[in-house]
Amino acid sequence: MPGPLPSISCDVTVIGGGLAGKAASLHLARAGLKVVCIDLQQAIRPPVGESLDWSAPDLLNRLGLSADSLIASRIATWKRHVTLKMRNGCDVHYVPSAWLAGFPFYVNLATLHVERTQLDDEILKIVVDHGVTFVHDRVVDLVTAAGKICSVQTEGGTRVSSPWFIDASGIGSSVIARKFNLSSLQFGPAKVGIWTYFRVPPQVEGTTLYMDPTPAEYLEWIWEIPVSPDTVSVGYVVAGAALKVKRAEEESVEDIFRRQLMKFSRFEPLVQQGAMGQVNVTSFRCRVHLDSAGPNWLLAGEAASLVDPMTSNGVTAALRHAAEAAALILKFRVRGELPLRARKAYSGRILQTAKFFNEGIEKIVYEPEVRNRIGLAVAGAVYTSPAWSMNVVYARMHPDGILSTFLLGAMLELFRISASMLYRCCRMLKPPVTTEFQKGT
Numbered sequence: 331m332p333g334p335l336p337s338i339s340c341d342v343t344v345i346g347g348g349l350a351g352k353a354a355s356l357h358l359a360r361a362g363l364k365v366v367c368i369d370l371q372q373a374i375r376p377p378v379g380e381s382l383d384w385s386a387p388d389l390l391n392r393l394g395l396s397a398d399s400l401i402a403s404r405i406a407t408w409k410r411h412v413t414l415k416m417r418n419g420c421d422v423h424y425v426p427s428a429w430l431a432g433f434p435f436y437v438n439l440a441t442l443h444v445e446r447t448q449l450d451d452e453i454l455k456i457v458v459d460h461g462v463t464f465v466h467d468r469v470v471d472l473v474t475a476a477g478k479i480c481s482v483q484t485e486g487g488t489r490v491s492s493p494w495f496i497d498a499s500g501i502g503s504s505v506i507a508r509k510f511n512l513s514s515l516q517f518g519p520a521k522v523g524i525w526t527y528f529r530v531p532p533q534v535e536g537t538t539l540y541m542d543p544t545p546a547e548y549l550e551w552i553w554e555i556p557v558s559p560d561t562v563s564v565g566y567v568v569a570g571a572a573l574k575v576k577r578a579e580e581e582s583v584e585d586i587f588r589r590q591l592m593k594f595s596r597f598e599p600l601v602q603q604g605a606m607g608q609v610n611v612t613s614f615r616c617r618v619h620l621d622s623a624g625p626n627w628l629l630a631g632e633a634a635s636l637v638d639p640m641t642s643n644g645v646t647a648a649l650r651h652a653a654e655a656a657a658l659i660l661k662f663r664v665r666g667e668l669p670l671r672a673r674k675a676y677s678g679r680i681l682q683t684a685k686f687f688n689e690g691i692e693k694i695v696y697e698p699e700v701r702n703r704i705g706l707a708v709a710g711a712v713y714t715s716p717a718w719s720m721n722v723v724y725a726r727m728h729p730d731g732i733l734s735t736f737l738l739g740a741m742l743e744l745f746r747i748s749a750s751m752l753y754r755c756c757r758m759l760k761p762p763v764t765t766e767f768q769k770g771t
Contacts (some may be wrong), residue, residue, distance in 0.1 A: 350631025
């Protein structure tokens with residue numbers, strides 16, 4: 331007969347060792363809790379080069395990683411602006427307004443691009459130094475009772491028990507969401523990201539987006555992110571249905587990727603010289619769960635919500651979820667469970683933020699109605715300005731209760747209503763006869 335299953339007890343079990351999982355583990359370990367993080371030793375997919383928004387450096391600094399130290403160690407490069415390039419040569423630069431650096435916001439007008447593998451390794455060192463125990467395995471089942479989680483079962487037969495649980499297992503797993511059959515909202519169609527890396531001379535201190543949409547087209551775009559002083563991440567985002575049509579013409583994914591890059595003079599010599607590295611592919615659909623917290627569990631990172639990569643909000647969302655989830659556990663640890671108001675507030679912040687970023691980018695930039703009417707460049711500004719502003723408001727408000735969450739939600743809802751009204755008005759009007767969408771003006 332087989333022997334008893336190996337068993338581990340701790341204060342908090344964290345499922346998933348990605349950015350959100352490691353950050354949550356670190357916050358809790360620093361507070362003196364015994365934390366077990368369950369994560370596969372090998373990543374499911376290669377990490378994508380990240381272009382961070384302007385709130386991310388402060389959140390990384392809370393983990394012990396200052397922007398200057400990341401730059402000095404070549405893990406990151408400066409991001410001072412976003413540039414939109416169109417095939418006809420039109421360039422548009424989006425730069426944070428100088429007034430954001432003054433009272434009462436005091437925002438650093440530069441953020442970062444990061445090389446994710448190196449960043450993850452650096453955070454891992456800090457987490458291990460703080461005594462977090464890692465179990466390299468996959469969670470396959472949860473033992474529950476009355477909506478609470480009692481323990482988790484791994485594929486290798488280990489059982490981990492604790493009074494608290496955080497699910498940071500990512501969009502591909504979402505262990506707790508599947509167990510409790512949590513409802514979710516989805517935004518836009520399924521998309522595919524295809525990316526690689528090029529070794530190039532030092533680049534400009536900013537993210538560059540390349541676009542060439544037709545009037546009726548759901549937007550496709552290419553990113554260029556300098557993840558280190560001599561390396562850029564280059565990727566192509568396309569709707570899954572559109573990629574399927576391209577594949578029906580018997581083209582491989584790599585051929586499609588090459589052809590898209592060759593449309594822009596920047597990449598043509600790089601592709602022809604054979605400088606392109608391994609091509610990586612991932613599919614995704616932006617979504618958010620309506621509930622991200624239960625009596626003794628919380629979702630964090632992509633397990634809770636996935637925001638569109640064009641928003642640059644992924645790292646910020648993961649680090650915010652991690653910090654807020656850890657703070658709730660520390661606050662209600664003695665009580666033994668989260669009160670309903672705390673669950674609703676946490677879930678509400680994640681829900682409203684995901685709706686704000688995803689609905690805004692879909693209606694104003696991806697869908698053709700608005701950008702055909704006001705031009706691609708103006709559409710980008712219409713989306714970018716409130717996105718930057720709301721990130722600043724969130725960072726300064728530090729919403730953690732019902733009232734502050736309601737106020738934040740009201741501001742986000744105001745923008746969403748405005749974006750919906752603009753979308754409906756543009757949709758009712760006949761498309762302009764001019765080619766303003768091509769000029770980007």
